[in-house]
Structure formats: C-alpha cells, structure tokens
Amino acid sequence: MPQNNLTEQIAQLLGVEFPPSLDPSAIKSLQKALPGYKAVADDAARFCQNHTDAPRLDEVRTSLEQGLADVARLEPVEHLLQQLYLSIYHQHLRATAKCMEGLYDTTRRIRDFAEAFPEIKEEGQPLLDFMKAFRPGRKKGEYDGVE
Numbered sequence: 001m002p003q004n005n006l007t008e009q010i011a012q013l014l015g016v017e018f019p020p021s022l023d024p025s026a027i028k029s030l031q032k033a034l035p036g037y038k039a040v041a042d043d044a045a046r047f048c049q050n051h052t053d054a055p056r057l058d059e060v061r062t063s064l065e066q067g068l069a070d071v072a073r074l075e076p077v078e079h080l081l082q083q084l085y086l087s088i089y090h091q092h093l094r095a096t097a098k099c100m101e102g103l104y105d106t107t108r109r110i111r112d113f114a115e116a117f118p119e120i121k122e123e124g125q126p127l128l129d130f131m132k133a134f135r136p137g138r139k140k141g142e143y144d145g146v147e
Contacts, residue, residue: 014077041068107131 011018022030034040041064048061107127114121121128 014080016074016077038068038071103127103131 008018045061045064045068048057048064051057106124110120110124110128
C-alpha cells in the first residue's frame with residue numbers, strides 16, 4: 001500500500017484533512033496564537049452576536065466560531081498524535097540502543113579473539129575502524145585499546 005494512501009486513510013480515520021505541507025513563507029504569514037486567545041475569541045464571537053446591527057460583524061462572528069470549532073476538533077487529534085509520536089520515538093531509541101550494544105559487543109569480541117584468531121581481526125577491521133572513528137567520548141590521540 002503506498003505511503004500517501006495509508007496516511008490519507010489514517011487522516012480520514014482521525015477525522016482530519018491531509019493537505020500538502022505549508023512552505024516556510026506561508027507558515028510565517030500565519031497569525032500566531034496569543035496566550036488565552038481561545039477565551040478572548042469566544043468573547044469576541046459573543047460580542048459580534050450581540051451587535052448584529054453593526055456592518056460585517058456577522059461575518060467576523062462566523063469566522064471566529066468556525067476557527068474555534070476547528071481548533072476544538074484538531075487539538076485532541078494533535079495531542080493523540082504527539083503521544084503516539086513520542087512512544088514511537090522512544091521505541092526507536094531502544095531499537096537503536098540494541099543495535100549499538102550489538103556493535104560494541106561484536107567489537108569487544110573481535111578484540112578479545114584477535115590474537116588467537118588473526119583472521120577474525122582482519123575480517124572485522126572495518127567494524128573496528130568504524131567504532132574507533134565514532135567512539136563516544138574518545139579524545140583524539142587517546143589510546144582506547146582499539147588498534
């Protein structure tokens with residue numbers, strides 16, 4: 001199943017749209033939320049409703065009410081997806097850690113058996129070189145036991 005189709009199905013399941021992403025200039029042009037804006041917008045919508053005799057306030061009220069309804073509909077989905085993302089991210093961190101543990105264990109075993117089985121060290125040299133180059137905390141020129 002194509003990735004985009006799956007994403008669209010998930011969006012439909014969550015009751016949200018899946019439009020193309022905004023470019024940076026479009027994002028920059030959007031009005032940013034002020035603290036407490038929802039309560040103030042709700043009050044402003046009531047104000048507009050109480051003053052229907054003023055020109056175009058009804059249009060503003062409709063826009064405010066639609067915006068508030070959209071926010072109320074999108075916030076729970078956003079919160080759910082943030083929790084899901086965080087869970088997946090943590091799973092990914094654990095899987096990466098497991099891979100790194102395997103690389104460290106393999107490197108350690110290559111070094112342990114290097115004298116008794118020189119062919120193991122020879123075949124494992126690319127891994128030893130990789131781990132030596134990227135070993136965390138290693139200072140340049142510091143002997144770390146990896147030749």
